[in-house]
Amino acid sequence: MPALNTVVFSSDFEPGSQPLNAAKVRWFRRRLKTWGQQNFRDFPWRRTCDPYAILVAEFLLQKTTAATVAPIYQEFVGRYPTLSDLAAAPAEEVASLLQPLGLFFRAQKLRESVLVILENYQGNVPRTEAQLLELPGVGKYIARSVCANAFGQPKAVLDTNVARILQRFFGIDGGKVKSRSSELWEAAERVAPKQQVGPWNLGMLDFGAAVCTARNPRCGECPLQQQCEYKISSEINSRLIAELS
DNA sequence: AAGGCGGGGTC
């Protein structure tokens, strides 16, 4: 007998149903866009258009809760207001400021990236995904997030929140969330709107942090509940449990 | 595909 608290059949739906059919995608997009506009979280890095300040935020936010990052980020950009200021700072001082956030390699990578930008791009954060990807410590998520948030480019992102939402709502397997499969990246791009992708991305992150959480998701107050595969599978699971007991 | 990194918040 399976454990009672696990969801059975989460990726075992009828073969005929297409997970990402157009109507469902449009419904998802409309609902989530509305939710995002009404629940926008106000973080300091969301108030700036400075690509340098946004890049700093991306480094600090890796695998780290946004609320935890906020005060450290304020102190950091206060100390190093410009990219040149950070480039001139002693590595040890930078590391000390970021110590409370863990993942200590980030301080070094961030400083290395800043030096590369100073050397190769005259101190201006590069504007293309390919160029950003070459920076040390910058992967696909950060590259695309900078493109969207700092330069207004239509680049959808896939992070742990987006992956979880897509897997649940559309019933996408995609392997473990950690793997960041190409299937999930394609889904992330597919559901994103054509315009205002930066705000859209932020809405997805906020939704994952507030409603579609990893543990104890708030399905009761979820605007997507009607068409969510996760809810459906949970019901199947509940019935199964009822029958077995 | 899997493991490591990490302090801090949450349940």
Add this chain to the structure above:
DNA sequence: GACCCAGCCTT
């Protein structure tokens, strides 16, 4: 006390 967090890099 276990789990998770705006990922990335190395085997």
